[in-house]
Amino acid sequence: MKTRTLFIASITALTVGSSAFAADRTYESKTKVESDSKGNYTEESKTKKTNAAGSTTLKEKVNVEVHRNGDVDNTAQTESISDPKGLMNKRTTTITNTQDVKHDGSSKSTHKKVVDGRTVESVTETSK
Numbered sequence: 001m002k003t004r005t006l007f008i009a010s011i012t013a014l015t016v017g018s019s020a021f022a023a024d025r026t027y028e029s030k031t032k033v034e035s036d037s038k039g040n041y042t043e044e045s046k047t048k049k050t051n052a053a054g055s056t057t058l059k060e061k062v063n064v065e066v067h068r069n070g071d072v073d074n075t076a077q078t079e080s081i082s083d084p085k086g087l088m089n090k091r092t093t094t095i096t097n098t099q100d101v102k103h104d105g106s107s108k109s110t111h112k113k114v115v116d117g118r119t120v121e122s123v124t125e126t127s128k
Contacts, residue, residue: 026050039066054084070103092116 031045041064048057059079066072076097083090094114101107106128113121 024050024052039072040064052085054082054086056083057081072101074099074101 027047027049029045029047031043033041033043035041041062043060043062045060046057048055050056057080059077059081061075061077063075064072078095080093081090082092092115096112096114097110099107099109107126109125111121111123112119
């Protein structure tokens with residue numbers, strides 16, 4: 001009988017304990033989109049997830065600009081911030097991609113990746 005009571009008490013503790021951990025999880029997401037009649041477009045989104053292990057934040061921004069002469073400038077930026085529990089262990093990664101398309105068909109594309117303030121990738125391509 002004592003074994004059965006101990007077993008039931010253990011199961012109850014595990015069930016209540018896992019419910020307590022579930023309460024420590026949060027998820028927030030926000031998105032903002034703007035456009036105009038000229039074709040310009042901006043989208044920003046931010047997502048933050050938090051659990052017992054820490055938090056992760058993802059920020060994304062897309063910007064499209066259309067010029068009178070037909071040129072189009074596209075920029076996409078993604079920033080990922082990982083902050084595990086503990087001190088001094090936050091990591092930030094930012095990726096920026098741009099594409100500038102001219103009305104004559106030529107284009108310039110760039111890609112840049114920055115991790116914790118240091119550029120680890122940087123590429124530029126031009127086509128005519």
